[in-house]
Amino acid sequence: MEENERQLRLTVAFEGEGGGGGVVTEPGALMSEQAIDGRVIKACQEGDREAFRLLFEAYQDRAYSIAYHFSGDEAMAKDMTQQVFLKLFTSIRQFRHDAEFTTWLYRLVVNVCLDEHRRRRRFVPFGEAPERSHGVARRPVEEHYRRRELAGEVQAAIAELKPKLRIAILLKYFEELSYDEMAQVLGCSPGTVASRLNRGHRMLAEKLAHLRGALYAGE
Amino acid sequence: MKQHVGPQLTAYCYGELAPEEARQVGEHLLACQRCRQEYEEVKLGVDLTAQLPARPAPPSLWGQVEARLEETAAPARRGPGLRFAPGWRPLAALAAALALLFVGAFWYFSRPERAARPPEVVRQPAPPPVLSPSPSPPDAGRTPSPPRRPGTRASFEVARLDGSPKVADSPIGATGRLGVGEWLETDAASRAQIQVADLGHVEVAPNSRIRLVTTRATEHRLSLARGRVEAQILAPPRLFIVETPSAIAVDLGCAYTLEVDESGGSVLHVTSGYVELEGRGRQSSYVPAGALCATRPGVGPGTPYFEDATGAFRAALGQFDFARGGARALDTVLAAARRRDTLTLWHLLERVDAGERGRVYDRLAELFGPPDGVTREGVLGLDPGMLERYRQHLRWVW
Numbered sequence: 001m002e003e004n005e006r007q008l009r010l011t012v013a014f015e016g017e018g019g020g021g022g023v024v025t026e027p028g029a030l031m032s033e034q035a036i037d038g039r040v041i042k043a044c045q046e047g048d049r050e051a052f053r054l055l056f057e058a059y060q061d062r063a064y065s066i067a068y069h070f071s072g073d074e075a076m077a078k079d080m081t082q083q084v085f086l087k088l089f090t091s092i093r094q095f096r097h098d099a100e101f102t103t104w105l106y107r108l109v110v111n112v113c114l115d116e117h118r119r120r121r122r123f124v125p126f127g128e129a130p131e132r133s134h135g136v137a138r139r140p141v142e143e144h145y146r147r148r149e150l151a152g153e154v155q156a157a158i159a160e161l162k163p164k165l166r167i168a169i170l171l172k173y174f175e176e177l178s179y180d181e182m183a184q185v186l187g188c189s190p191g192t193v194a195s196r197l198n199r200g201h202r203m204l205a206e207k208l209a210h211l212r213g214a215l216y217a218g219e
Numbered sequence: 220m221k222q223h224v225g226p227q228l229t230a231y232c233y234g235e236l237a238p239e240e241a242r243q244v245g246e247h248l249l250a251c252q253r254c255r256q257e258y259e260e261v262k263l264g265v266d267l268t269a270q271l272p273a274r275p276a277p278p279s280l281w282g283q284v285e286a287r288l289e290e291t292a293a294p295a296r297r298g299p300g301l302r303f304a305p306g307w308r309p310l311a312a313l314a315a316a317l318a319l320l321f322v323g324a325f326w327y328f329s330r331p332e333r334a335a336r337p338p339e340v341v342r343q344p345a346p347p348p349v350l351s352p353s354p355s356p357p358d359a360g361r362t363p364s365p366p367r368r369p370g371t372r373a374s375f376e377v378a379r380l381d382g383s384p385k386v387a388d389s390p391i392g393a394t395g396r397l398g399v400g401e402w403l404e405t406d407a408a409s410r411a412q413i414q415v416a417d418l419g420h421v422e423v424a425p426n427s428r429i430r431l432v433t434t435r436a437t438e439h440r441l442s443l444a445r446g447r448v449e450a451q452i453l454a455p456p457r458l459f460i461v462e463t464p465s466a467i468a469v470d471l472g473c474a475y476t477l478e479v480d481e482s483g484g485s486v487l488h489v490t491s492g493y494v495e496l497e498g499r500g501r502q503s504s505y506v507p508a509g510a511l512c513a514t515r516p517g518v519g520p521g522t523p524y525f526e527d528a529t530g531a532f533r534a535a536l537g538q539f540d541f542a543r544g545g546a547r548a549l550d551t552v553l554a555a556a557r558r559r560d561t562l563t564l565w566h567l568l569e570r571v572d573a574g575e576r577g578r579v580y581d582r583l584a585e586l587f588g589p590p591d592g593v594t595r596e597g598v599l600g601l602d603p604g605m606l607e608r609y610r611q612h613l614r615w616v617w
Contacts, residue, residue, distance in 0.1 A: 158268070
């Protein structure tokens with residue numbers, strides 16, 4: 001493959017040490033989803049490690065966020081994110097361009113999350129919710145800390161939801177997928193997606209009803 | 220719209236409905252108290268979900284994925300293994316059960332003829348493997364490791380490399396077992412290798428003393444009292460831990476050496492991946508490949524630095540970390556720092572007094588500027604999100 005045809009490396013000239021600095025390959029800092037196009041995926045299919053890295057940099061945060069909020073555990077989220085990309089890289093040759101790449105990727109994320117849940121619950125508690133304080137609404141703490149505590153409580157409550165409800169909520173919120181896209185990723189009908197989201201959100205509201213005041217304070 | 224609109228409420232909240240449908244749902248909500256109550260619940264749930272922060276992936280992830288890709292790319296040590304389509308699983312299980320039944324019946328009915336034979340003729344089942352979550356889910360058709368039976372003692376296999384290493388004060392042969400709570404000791408002429416479940420191995424150098432603290436699905440922990448170990452671990456992060464008298468080394472998927480001297484101080488040298496050094500009451504040190512970090516009893520981990528840092532830089536850092544070197548030592552560190560030494564400067568942000576933090580930040584930013592969204596004010600205020608973003612940004616030069 002011609003070098004100019006691939007153009008996979010993002011380069012940036014650093015200022016600072018030594019005046020003009022050198023040209024350094026820096027995939028992460030400038031990487032965005034827009035940079036992932038058919039050429040990158042094709043290069044991945046040909047085993048190009050640099051292309052893998054670009055792909056990884058573009059999607060790692062999204063995969064990690066879902067894995068983290070799904071498992072409620074940083075170490076597990078790291079492991080699950082690794083699994084997602086290992087599966088992605090080892091099976092990317094099977095990807096056909098007749099499907100959306102992101103749909104395919106999110107399907108891997110969902111499978112890893114649900115597989116991990118099934119596998120780990122046999123050995124150790126999975127997604128065990130951090131303890132909730134039930135005190136957010138009453139404490140006059142600063143906004144930053146109030147929001148952080150609130151997020152902690154929501155995370156704990158989400159970790160208690162059934163896996164299928166949990167993953168639906170996380171996909172909707174973090175990836176903003178449409179119901180049709182979610183149906184493709186989850187392998188169910190859009191009606192089932194709607195039902196899972198409804199149930200999930202209502203259960204969340206039920207568990208965290210005491211936070212209503214804190215959530216809407218200042219509105 | 221007379222029909223209740225429960226199933227459409229989440230889509231309504233997310234603005235997913237077509238305008239006409241949304242209008243109908245809105246009108247229904249005005250008239251139907253039941254659906255309005257349900258809508259308020261769903262909306263609360265949606266608004267609560269919106270409180271979840273996005274979590275950036277930790278910087279060490281690519282290194283770990285790459286290491287595992289290497290492993291995948293290497294010639295397969297194991298055969299491809301049988302894979303069953305999901306529908307075949309029950310049949311495979313049934314076949315296995317029938318086979319067991321057949322073997323059991325055969326054994327039962329043939330006992331009288333075999334009674335006179337020596338007992339070793341009867342195959343003993345292999346000792347149950349120590350549970351450890353494998354990096355990837357078990358393949359279809361592969362049986363996951365069974366849980367350890369109550370009463371079965373957890374242990375690691377130990378191989379003698381040189382001399383006569385001892386486990387629990389008894390010399391081992393070519394191989395032995397290191398049980399939970401037992402010490403492995405090597406003298407000046409001995410070396411040994413500990414197999415850490417199925418995660419990797421730890422080579423124990425001469426004059427070392429190390430104990431197996433625990434081994435279970437979620438954690439394998441050794442305690443190094445003195446001497447030197449070289450660990451090569453390929454595992455999910457935080458599964459393998461080595462304690463020393465002055466710090467705890469948490470494996471984030473890597474290879475490293477850890478040396479503990481007679482005083483309990485230690486030096487960690489990471490050769491691949493990342494290690495996190497934790498100490499009581501002190502900020503953790505993230506030590507990437509090519510970097511070292513010293514620890515001292517009563518102090519905890521020092522500040523990590525790269526092995527190719529200048530002598531002046533290293534000496535001043537040692538003074539700052541462990542000899543109350545203060546502002547003078549900090550001056551030297553800042554002056555001698557190269558771009559790669561931003562590893563050290565980033566860690567120093569949280570370790571210097573508030574009055575010195577601005578100097579550290581300015582030098583750090585001079586060597587490698589912060590990413591978008593990270594401000595001087597935020598870093599000086601030790602905003603955790605900004606510090607983490609800056610660290611991720613800096614890893615390109617570490």
